[in-house]
Amino acid sequence: MTTASPIRVLLVDDHAMVRRGLATFLKVHDDLELAGEAATGEEAIQLCGRVQPDVVLMDLVMPGMHGVEATRAIRRQFPAVQVIALTSFNEEGLVQNALQAGAIGYLLKDVSANELAQAIRAAHTGRGTLSPEVAQALIHASTQPPALGRDLTGRERAVLTLMVQGLNNTEIAEKLFVSPSTVKSHVSHILSKFDVASRTEAVALAVRHHLVD
Incomplete structure (x- = not known):
């Protein structure tokens, strides 16, 4: 050629x-x-x-x-x-x-x-x-499922970090300067993406997989 x-x-x-x-x-x-x-x-x-x-x-x-x-x-x-x-x-x-x-x-x-x-x-x-x-x-x-936490948004990751620290929705809302209802929505998305039913399960997964600092 x-x-x-x-x-x-x-x-x-x-x-x-x-x-x-x-x-x-x-x-x-x-x-x-x-x-x-x-x-x-x-x-x-x-x-x-x-x-x-x-x-x-x-x-x-x-x-x-x-x-x-x-x-x-x-x-x-x-x-x-x-x-x-x-x-x-x-x-x-x-x-x-x-x-x-x-x-x-x-x-x-x-x-x-x-x-x-x-x-x-x-x-x-x-x-x-x-x-x-x-x-x-x-x-x-x-053909592999996405890695756990890979599809979290930046704000969802911030909420998850505070969840791991033991804060409730109201405390997280104050930290992030958003409404509790917004935090509740983020938590719901996190549980859905982790395929778990509770905050405790989500926190346990986050700690086990080192998803937050």
């Missing part, structure tokens, strides 16, 4: 040997070109503005700003730049965070050279690519 101009690729990884291997890989493909190298997330963002890559190969676990943060910043500041996460880790949370941050692809570092080249070309045309293991992790995550 050839294009009128090569796809410019920015490499982001804190390991020089990994970047060197990827740079060598790019040289053997006529339609791919090394746009630059960065060792940190901060450097990647700066380079994007300077070298204007088409695609970024982004490591996720790096000192300082990690790859998810860098991906989010790049996609916000340079929306034309596509980001492919290229990492050794396929934990469900990391995969979800990277994709939510705007990564168009998620590949593990044991990907073949041909698969990586195809993923870069796909990203350049707006198509995503996931390693099979990553796709499986996403499927698993989508």
